[in-house]
Amino acid sequence: MDDLNPQIPLTELKVGEHAHIVSIPSGRMIQQRLVSIGITPGIEVTMTQNYHHGPLVVTVRDTRIALGTGEAKRILVRKFSLS
Amino acid sequence: MSTFSPAQIPSKQQKQKEFTIALAGQPNMGKSTLFNLLTGLNQHVGNWTGKTIEKREGTFVYKDHHIHLIDLPGTYGLSANSPEELLARDFILQEHPDLVIAVVSAVNLERSLYLVSELVLLPTPVIIALNMMDVAQQEKIEIDVPVLQAAIGLPVIPIIATRASGVEELLVSMNAIFDGKLNPAPRIPKIRPDHQEIQCQIKSLIAGFIPKVYPLNWCALKVLEGDVEVTQKIRETLPIESWEMVATILKAHDDAFLAIVSGRYAWIEDLIRKCVRKPPIGQIGLTDRLDRWATHPVYGIIILAAILGMIFGLTFSIGTPIQEWLETALITPFSSIVSSWLSASPPWLASFVVNGLIGGVGSVLTFLPIIMIFFAVFGILEDVGYMARAAFVMDNFMHMMGLHGKSFLPLFLGFGCNVPAVMGTRVIETWSARVLTIILAPFIPCTARMAVLAFLAPAFFGSQAILVTWGLILFSLIMLIMTGVLLNRIIFKGERTAFVMELPLYHRPNLRSTGLMVGQRLLAFVKKAGTVILAFSAVIWCLSFFPGASLDQSFLAQIGGFLEPVGRWMGFDWRLTVALLTSFMAKENAIATLGILFGNTSDMGLSNSLIAAYSPAVALSYMTASLLFIPCAATVAVIRQESGSWRWTFLNIGLMLVLSIALAGSINLIASAIGL
Numbered sequence: 001m002d003d004l005n006p007q008i009p010l011t012e013l014k015v016g017e018h019a020h021i022v023s024i025p026s027g028r029m030i031q032q033r034l035v036s037i038g039i040t041p042g043i044e045v046t047m048t049q050n051y052h053h054g055p056l057v058v059t060v061r062d063t064r065i066a067l068g069t070g071e072a073k074r075i076l077v078r079k080f081s082l083s
Numbered sequence: 084m085s086t087f088s089p090a091q092i093p094s095k096q097q098k099q100k101e102f103t104i105a106l107a108g109q110p111n112m113g114k115s116t117l118f119n120l121l122t123g124l125n126q127h128v129g130n131w132t133g134k135t136i137e138k139r140e141g142t143f144v145y146k147d148h149h150i151h152l153i154d155l156p157g158t159y160g161l162s163a164n165s166p167e168e169l170l171a172r173d174f175i176l177q178e179h180p181d182l183v184i185a186v187v188s189a190v191n192l193e194r195s196l197y198l199v200s201e202l203v204l205l206p207t208p209v210i211i212a213l214n215m216m217d218v219a220q221q222e223k224i225e226i227d228v229p230v231l232q233a234a235i236g237l238p239v240i241p242i243i244a245t246r247a248s249g250v251e252e253l254l255v256s257m258n259a260i261f262d263g264k265l266n267p268a269p270r271i272p273k274i275r276p277d278h279q280e281i282q283c284q285i286k287s288l289i290a291g292f293i294p295k296v297y298p299l300n301w302c303a304l305k306v307l308e309g310d311v312e313v314t315q316k317i318r319e320t321l322p323i324e325s326w327e328m329v330a331t332i333l334k335a336h337d338d339a340f341l342a343i344v345s346g347r348y349a350w351i352e353d354l355i356r357k358c359v360r361k362p363p364i365g366q367i368g369l370t371d372r373l374d375r376w377a378t379h380p381v382y383g384i385i386i387l388a389a390i391l392g393m394i395f396g397l398t399f400s401i402g403t404p405i406q407e408w409l410e411t412a413l414i415t416p417f418s419s420i421v422s423s424w425l426s427a428s429p430p431w432l433a434s435f436v437v438n439g440l441i442g443g444v445g446s447v448l449t450f451l452p453i454i455m456i457f458f459a460v461f462g463i464l465e466d467v468g469y470m471a472r473a474a475f476v477m478d479n480f481m482h483m484m485g486l487h488g489k490s491f492l493p494l495f496l497g498f499g500c501n502v503p504a505v506m507g508t509r510v511i512e513t514w515s516a517r518v519l520t521i522i523l524a525p526f527i528p529c530t531a532r533m534a535v536l537a538f539l540a541p542a543f544f545g546s547q548a549i550l551v552t553w554g555l556i557l558f559s560l561i562m563l564i565m566t567g568v569l570l571n572r573i574i575f576k577g578e579r580t581a582f583v584m585e586l587p588l589y590h591r592p593n594l595r596s597t598g599l600m601v602g603q604r605l606l607a608f609v610k611k612a613g614t615v616i617l618a619f620s621a622v623i624w625c626l627s628f629f630p631g632a633s634l635d636q637s638f639l640a641q642i643g644g645f646l647e648p649v650g651r652w653m654g655f656d657w658r659l660t661v662a663l664l665t666s667f668m669a670k671e672n673a674i675a676t677l678g679i680l681f682g683n684t685s686d687m688g689l690s691n692s693l694i695a696a697y698s699p700a701v702a703l704s705y706m707t708a709s710l711l712f713i714p715c716a717a718t719v720a721v722i723r724q725e726s727g728s729w730r731w732t733f734l735n736i737g738l739m740l741v742l743s744i745a746l747a748g749s750i751n752l753i754a755s756a757i758g759l
Binding site for chain 2: 028029030031032033034035036037038039040041042043048049051052053054055057061063064065066067068070071081
């Protein structure tokens with residue numbers, strides 16, 4: 001899609017930035033938890049709160065989801081190109 | 084007024100048809116509000132057989148149909164990864180309800196339809212209750228209901244559960260299904276063509292080897308998804324060569340899980356595109372504005388501390404006077420009436436009833452107002468959506484103990500009473516995190532222990548009482564953290580759990596739901612008072628009354644005397660030792676016991692006797708011990724029940740026993756040394 005932008009961990013997304021989720025951590029438990037709450041590869045994610053330490057809040061499918069740093073680091077995203 | 088009514092006991096003359104409905108929905112969809120609306124007070128809260136998951140069921144009557152409504156646990160999906168999800172799907176597959184009502188939210192329809200995308204794969208008919216239409220309207224979200232209904236192939240009924248709107252339409256639709264006038268044929272989420280082929284292969288391999296209640300198609304899909312439970316069951320029954328073929332297929336398609344999930348979301352996105360119109364993003368709603376403060380790493384903690392302070396302020400400023408009023412206006416006169424009734428009976432009987440039963444259970448029951456206020460405020464905060472924020476801001480802090488934010492909620496509840504706190508650990512997904520939270524919960528000073536502090540601290544420390552009280556509470560919280568950090572390192576080996584939690588939209592609390600929930604928590608407490616505490620009161624009374632003569636020669640005094648060497652290390656005489664022991668029955672009993680032992684039941688008199696008998700150093704030591712002493716009998720019972728083993732229960736008891744004795748002793752030594 002936006003091949004120009006590199007893959008970065010979700011934690012590096014700044015507040016208000018939008019991105020597509022490229023991949024979610026492997027591991028059946030964590031995958032089940034994430035997908036059933038709406039975090040799937042390909043979906044658009046908006047960073048709602050990120051103080052760069054501690055848990056962050058993202059908005060996915062109109063839902064605010066709190067994620068621990070450990071989980072967020074392992075979710076890779078690709079920022080939208082400016083259009 | 085609608086024509087449904089909470090059920091009377093069905094008389095045999097009435098020709099009522101009986102039906103069972105399962106209510107399904109993700110958390111925060113207003114499912115319990117709808118459940119309460121339909122069943123009113125005709126509901127019962129228990130446990131699912133063999134599980135520590137709450138089961139709520141109720142009944143209502145609608146047009147000659149007698150309906151048994153089961154509230155399934157709130158789950159995001161129907162996978163095998165949590166006991167709640169397993170239970171929800173097993174109920175639908177094994178108990179064959181006549182209908183599933185799926186509650187979804189109009190505000191985040193996209194996510195809430197995920198559960199529906201799994202429900203439509205099961206054989207039971209589904210009706211969709213599209214809740215929170217009012218909030219959607221506020222947020223300017225337009226949903227074309229007829230289009231959604233046509234696209235999904237299921238009846239979709241818009242409702243506003245908090246205002247009881249749309250319920251009649253929901254029931255009409257329910258009846259249409261029961262009477263066979265409506266046969267919903269849902270559109271099923273598609274899976275990728277190559278996976279369809281594999282699903283067919285798996286189907287032919289497992290056909291005839293699956294549990295009878297499982298539909299073949301669903302089973303094959305679940306195997307392909309890598310569902311642990313279904314796969315395990317099939318592996319057990321399948322001939323080895325067929326299983327090996329299935330395993331080979333699965334190995335070659337380990338991407339199947341995400342592909343199937345994506346197929347479900349594609350199904351949902353297609354529905355959303357057809358029928359939902361949203362305002363352009365970028366608008367800042369109420370939730371975002373409040374969350375700038377409530378989830379801020381610094382202000383969020385300050386707000387949480389302020390709310391906590393407010394809860395305590397409210398609980399004790401309103402609750403304590405009511406408690407005292409109950410004591411003087413109800414329990415005392417009741418005791419004297421009963422003793423005059425019993426004046427003709429032998430003195431031991433009168434003493435047993437008045438001092439043992441009424442004294443023991445009565446003093447615990449006077450705590451009801453305090454606990455009720457605490458639960459009510461907690462329940463409102465939960466309903467408003469704040470509690471998820473509290474968990475969020477505490478996440479960093481909880482990480483020190485290898486726990487995450489969600490463990491904070493039950494611990495918070497523990498300030499009211501440890502019993503619901505231990506039961507509240509059910510919200511934690513990982514077993515090790517849950518057990519650790521269960522073990523730590525009794526370290527939280529509950530209202531009963533704070534009442535002991537509130538009595539002793541002013542007596543011994545006068546104007547410094549507040550400082551001493553807060554210091555001791557802080558001290559026991561520090562002990563909680565240290566214990567948590569240590570246990571996490573030693574027993575749980577630093578296992579960490581994923582923190583994934585929804586932050587629901589803030590909304591106005593539903594006082595009816597909160598009221599019912601508070602009522603249920605109180606009822607559980609009263610039941611405990613009527614059984615466990617009653618029995619213990621009787622035992623303690625016997626120990627204090629027999630073998631006769633005076634209290635100094637009673638069994639209780641003998642036990643106290645026997646344990647005196649341990650007590651002496653903490654600066655206690657036998658009376659304080661006995662008081663500490665009786666706090667096992669119920670923490671606030673310590674004061675009642677001292678009252679009996681000093682022969683002084685009025686508060687003023689007891690304060691003065693205690694000041695005369697003990698030094699402030701001993702008082703400090705006693706307060707420390709009573710904060711950290713083994714949990715009360717009711718808490719021990721629920722720890723056993725929730726942890727499912729005596730091992731964890733005894734670990735907790737042993738830990739707290741050793742800690743309380745060691746720390747109280749040290750404090751006594753230090754305080755005496757500095758001349759207190």
